[in-house]
Amino acid sequence: MSATPAAISCRSLKKYYADVKAVDGLDLEVRAGECFGLLGPNGAGKTTTIEILEGLTKPDAGDVVILGRRWGSQEHELREKLGVSLQESRLTEKLTVYETLSLFRSFYVRGRSPEQLLEDLSLEEKRDARVGKLSGGQRQRLAVACALAGDPELLFLDEPTTGLDPQSRLQLWERIAAYKAAGRTVLLTTHYMEEAERLCDRVAVVDHGRIIAQGSPAELIAGLRAPHIIEFATEPPVDDALLAAIPGIGDRRQRDGRWLLAAGSLAQAVPALVEALEAADARLVTLSTHRATLEDVFISLTGRELRDE
Amino acid sequence: MSERQHPLAALTKTRLLEFVREPEALFWVFAFPILMALVLGFAFRDRPPDPVPVGVVDGPTAADISKALAAAGTVKPSPYGTLPAGLEALRTGKIALLVEEPGGLNGPIYHFDATRPDSRLARLEVDDAIQRARGRTDPAPARETLVHEKGSRYIDFLLPGILGLNLMGTGIWGIGFSIVNARLKKTLKLMVATPMRKSHYLLAQIFSRFVFLVVEVAVILLFGVLAFQVPVRGSVALLCFVTILGALCFGGMGLLVASRARTLEAANGLMNLVMVPMWLLSGVFFSSERFPKAVQPLIQALPLTALNNALRAVMLEGHGMAAVGAELLVIVLWGAASFAVALKIFRWQ
Numbered sequence: 001m002s003a004t005p006a007a008i009s010c011r012s013l014k015k016y017y018a019d020v021k022a023v024d025g026l027d028l029e030v031r032a033g034e035c036f037g038l039l040g041p042n043g044a045g046k047t048t049t050i051e052i053l054e055g056l057t058k059p060d061a062g063d064v065v066i067l068g069r070r071w072g073s074q075e076h077e078l079r080e081k082l083g084v085s086l087q088e089s090r091l092t093e094k095l096t097v098y099e100t101l102s103l104f105r106s107f108y109v110r111g112r113s114p115e116q117l118l119e120d121l122s123l124e125e126k127r128d129a130r131v132g133k134l135s136g137g138q139r140q141r142l143a144v145a146c147a148l149a150g151d152p153e154l155l156f157l158d159e160p161t162t163g164l165d166p167q168s169r170l171q172l173w174e175r176i177a178a179y180k181a182a183g184r185t186v187l188l189t190t191h192y193m194e195e196a197e198r199l200c201d202r203v204a205v206v207d208h209g210r211i212i213a214q215g216s217p218a219e220l221i222a223g224l225r226a227p228h229i230i231e232f233a234t235e236p237p238v239d240d241a242l243l244a245a246i247p248g249i250g251d252r253r254q255r256d257g258r259w260l261l262a263a264g265s266l267a268q269a270v271p272a273l274v275e276a277l278e279a280a281d282a283r284l285v286t287l288s289t290h291r292a293t294l295e296d297v298f299i300s301l302t303g304r305e306l307r308d309e
Numbered sequence: 310m311s312e313r314q315h316p317l318a319a320l321t322k323t324r325l326l327e328f329v330r331e332p333e334a335l336f337w338v339f340a341f342p343i344l345m346a347l348v349l350g351f352a353f354r355d356r357p358p359d360p361v362p363v364g365v366v367d368g369p370t371a372a373d374i375s376k377a378l379a380a381a382g383t384v385k386p387s388p389y390g391t392l393p394a395g396l397e398a399l400r401t402g403k404i405a406l407l408v409e410e411p412g413g414l415n416g417p418i419y420h421f422d423a424t425r426p427d428s429r430l431a432r433l434e435v436d437d438a439i440q441r442a443r444g445r446t447d448p449a450p451a452r453e454t455l456v457h458e459k460g461s462r463y464i465d466f467l468l469p470g471i472l473g474l475n476l477m478g479t480g481i482w483g484i485g486f487s488i489v490n491a492r493l494k495k496t497l498k499l500m501v502a503t504p505m506r507k508s509h510y511l512l513a514q515i516f517s518r519f520v521f522l523v524v525e526v527a528v529i530l531l532f533g534v535l536a537f538q539v540p541v542r543g544s545v546a547l548l549c550f551v552t553i554l555g556a557l558c559f560g561g562m563g564l565l566v567a568s569r570a571r572t573l574e575a576a577n578g579l580m581n582l583v584m585v586p587m588w589l590l591s592g593v594f595f596s597s598e599r600f601p602k603a604v605q606p607l608i609q610a611l612p613l614t615a616l617n618n619a620l621r622a623v624m625l626e627g628h629g630m631a632a633v634g635a636e637l638l639v640i641v642l643w644g645a646a647s648f649a650v651a652l653k654i655f656r657w658q
Contacts, residue, residue, distance in 0.1 A: 086499055
């Protein structure tokens with residue numbers, strides 16, 4: 001056994017549906033004890049991939065090993081060690097939070113008690129509330145609590161914070177970080193860059209059913225030719241042709257009436273930009289710079305934005 | 310850990326809680342069959358047949374005839390001033406027969422439509438009453454013994470049918486909708502991702518049915534016995550056995566109906582496809598013997614027909630196990646086959 005055995009390993013995974021190649025030759029290795037993020041836009045194949053790894057969807061081809069076991073013959077044994085939270089699954093609305101947790105706890109031979117789970121996810125006050133009366137954030141925490149009912153070695157979370165308000169998101173992040181700190185493994189999918197940067201030791205960028213880049217968030221960002229972003233707006237607006245002529249500027253895109261320019265060196269790019277704007281009689285309204293994020297990594301890899309909202 | 314429940318117990322409890330927290334479900338399972346029995350029971354309650362309305366045309370003997378008819382009690386006379394007025398009433402169906410005796414005591418004339426059974430009956434009753442009133446004596450007077458036995462009334466026929474209908478409805482609806490709903494909301498998929506045994510999930514559906522079954526059967530039977538004195542002549546243990554088999558059978562059919570459906574609409578359509586023919590054919594409201602001979606083997610092979618026949622045999626006729634063996638076999642076969650196929654083709658996601 002190697003020093004860090006793989007919690008998840010899959011090779012040449014394929015899943016084709018009638019009209020789309022959802023997963024198209026995907027290799028992945030997640031080490032025990034790390035939090036790994038599958039990153040990509042909607043429809044990239046993240047959910048199909050995670051459901052294949054969870055043993056809920058059968059791949060058309062490829063090999064999957066989870067915690068040293070395979071789906072099929074060792075399914076039941078494997079399920080005792082996994083926690084799963086699905087995207088958009090709805091728990092029974094007529095049950096209370098406590099009843100829901102007792103039900104899920106009953107499925108596992110070993111696990112955490114409903115009381116512990118309530119405490120873990122700060123749901124004590126909602127103990128006797130019906131699931132139907134919970135807010136979105138509370139429901140999502142309950143879903144994660146259910147996934148933790150068997151005190152799993154490996155936790156799968158499919159878009160755990162999609163649609164949540166910032167505070168609920170923060171609460172869940174804390175809980176997932178605490179779970180990982182106890183030496184467990186997490187595989188999550190997300191299309192929030194911030195989530196991946198905060199939680200994940202490593203991420204894989206998925207697009208069209210393949211992994212197009214993988215590594216730690218810092219590595220991926222450092223791998224960009226232009227690790228800085230200049231964000232500005234002018235009055236009147238300037239057009240792309242003007243910006244294309246400025247030396248030291250890489251990818252250019254617009255969002256909310258602002259330009260975002262990727263640059264290798266700020267010392268070179270910013271004076272050149274200011275000079276070009278003055279020459280064009282465009283007055284700067286705002287100007288800021290920041291380090292590139294995973295979002296910029298995704299854009300430089302695919303030429304598309306990650307979020308469609 | 311001690312706080313862990315057995316998964317089968319936890320799943321069964323979950324189903325029960327879901328059910329009792331759904332007021333509509335409670336109404337359809339418990340209140341609806343009773344309302345139905347109540348309405349139908351009163352609509353078809355025992356009472357003497359209404360006197361047949363007849364008309365008497367004005368004439369010298371009209372008053373005497375009316376008096377004789379009223380005294381006999383089996384027909385209800387009303388006077389008409391002229392013959393055309395009486396004939397008009399006859400033609401429009403207000404009366405079944407018109408009596409006329411123009412010129413006094415020379416024998417009545419009866420106007421009626423011989424193709425109408427109530428008119429022919431009125432002819433006999435009216436003539437009998439008039440002839441007796443005028444002094445006819447019968448050479449061999451008849452005596453009457455009126456039969457009025459509990460167990461042969463419509464409500465007695467109806468109640469076991471409603472019991473069977475309810476076992477079918479709650480089995481198929483109760484199990485079918487809950488499963489399709491869980492599939493639709495992906496709760497089923499979420500549970501499949503845990504070490505839950507799939508057989509536990511399906512068994513819990515059936516087990517939770519037994520708890521409702523006890524209440525549901527007790528409520529309907531007690532209502533029938535207390536409100537209408539419907540007899541339970543056979544053994545109560547056998548009656549329980551028959552209802553349990555019936556509930557299992559329809560539980561299995563509920564699983565089968567819900568085994569593939571992905572939407573509530575699809576499930577609803579399938580349930581109607583299964584249940585509506587049995588509502589009509591299986592002798593719930595009227596005897597299935599009324600359908601043509603050619604289709605009888607088909608009708609008798611339906612599980613609800615078998616269940617209704619067995620319930621009636623035990624409740625009304627006091628038959629034992631041997632007499633309902635064939636029916637029980639039909640019920641068991643349907644249940645076992647449905648359950649086996651459902652397990653085989655069940656869609657867990």
